[in-house]
Amino acid sequence: MKAQKKFLVGSAIIVATLLALAYVGYTQSKTYYHTISELATLSAAEQHQRMRVSGNVRTGSILHRDGHTDFVLEEQGKVLPVSYVGSDPLPDTFKDGAQALVEGRLQPDGAFTAEQVQAKCASKYEASPTGAPTQPVPTPGTSMNQASGLSAGKS
């Protein structure tokens, strides 16, 4: 019985330590999700939160500079100027019109300083608005058309 008791005590110590670490990690990284429209309605305390905001990249707004990249996100008619200061390179899917998710903090002047930027992978799996089985949107020059064009020539 003694060995089992010792094991339980050891386990309790380990679990307690991990819980403490988890709590510290949580407070350091917890990030609230807001839409651009919600940003205007945030209370003063909420404005200092670390947050994630999603939107579409306005065409022509991406500016690469020394040490940071500036662009503008828009959604439902609202805009948010963003400055990305992180060290990771921007994802390949980040371009004009892409759906992007930025993570960072809101500045007092209303601009957003982003430490992380995610851009959606080109999705072939989105549900069709009518709920019908998904078909990739046929536009000229897409890969699906290329494939069918090539297979017509193959046996």
Added chain:
Amino acid sequence: MDIFGSFALLLALGAAVYAFVGGIAGIATRRPLLTKTARNSGMAVFGLVTLAVATIEYAFFTDDFSLAYVAGHSNRALPLYYKFSAHWAYAVLGWGGYWAWDPVENAALLPWITGTAFLHSVMMQEKRGMMKVWNVWLVFVTFMLCILGTSLTRTGIVSSVHAFAESSIGGWFFTFLGIILLVCLAAWFKNRDYLRSDNQLDSLVSRESSFLFNNLILLAACFAVLWGTLFPVISEAVNGSKISVGPPFFNKVNVPIALFLLLLTGVGPLLAWRKTSYDALRRNFAWPLAGGAVAGAVACALGFRELYPLICLILSVFVTLTIAAEFYRGARVIASRDGTNILTAVGELTMRNTRRYGGYVIHFGMVLIFVGISGQAFNRDIQKEMNIGDTIAIGPYTILCQNYDQPSTAVYTADRAALEVFRNGKSEMMLYPEHRVYLASQVPETEVAIESTPLRDLYVVYAGASPETGKPVIHAYLNPLVKWIWFGGIVVVLGTGLAMFPNRGAALVLRAATQGAWSETVSAQTAPASAPIRRSDAND
């Protein structure tokens, strides 16, 4: 070729259905033929799916664009030699890292964690008849986590770069999970009488204890990652706001867990079953501990004082020495007995007990991976706009921009920089980071330029063109020890192959029986007519 792959998948579906139905029927009707063939059918599923994957890989290899899937995905330069997706993310995506604690990455990690826990705790069941109920549930949970992981990716309940939004498939997945849970509960309940433990934990200084701690912290890691991944869903249900947690949370919890796991990797194999004597402890741990301490002292003296990498180094040296000692101890016995040299003896030793020594090779591979990951603490990067003739200094390297051009082809437009890399004043190589946009799909792609050495990776990205001057913006990274991760991964795979190999040199000893085998006077102590084939010895 693709017809072959589709047919293989169809066969795999049939085999899977049979494996499920036949297995259950076999258990219910107690017909071994059914359960045996069902089990083989399960393995056939694996083989057939591998065949199907091979045919599509062949299609990629030969650029068979008649397959829409190949056409749609050939924009990405799939590296043909490494299949690990972390390496793909690192080398192809140009994102600079190999793990981001993204929900989809976590989903893949979770069943691996519980599967690893099972791999170790099942040895307790094998040797000591303990942990039977635990193991049964661990396997059930591993399977359920696989399904949960797939659902995380496909239902979009957690936002991620890879989770695509809004799909009605969520209902199907969770119903399926519910059914699986019910089946598991029924299976356990029906068989609970066969799952009683034969033994108990005798001492904390035993192999059982190290397996118990192994399971405890692996499951703690699993729980932490699962909780962190599902936190937005939970917080939204609880108080309406979507709160997510990021790498600081996952790293804070998992790094100490990983280090403790590393410690157990060295300690566990050296502990005996039931209870280890003090003499054995002293004999087994003295040199490895000393080695670890020396390595730590040297690192401190050289100025590497980051806490976690330092602990990782000490433990890595410790574990490597314990593994080496294990091989040496066994090989020495064989060498002296058979008169061979130590190297041959190591080979003979390994083939006699492939599971044990293959396992040690896997552990060594994990040590290499941990060392590679610990290099992250010393990562550096610098981003600068570069004109022809400008230089960037990073670590021991100086990068000089020689030229930039647009090597566009019919398929894509490209911007490329020609960079010359100097180390300690000497010109070492040219790097050509590139940024392409494929015309047909308007998909951009970064071609990262990596110079990879065992000590560090120099990782250079063409970040874009400066809006005012049109000059290239170059982002250079110095990532120490990354190559150790990929190499360690290969060692783990090789070790796994080794461990799955059947043992060689099993001795079948035949001895004439001294009494009739079925005589009533046969006592329990009578040795059988033939010694059983021993797959592993009592010291495993």
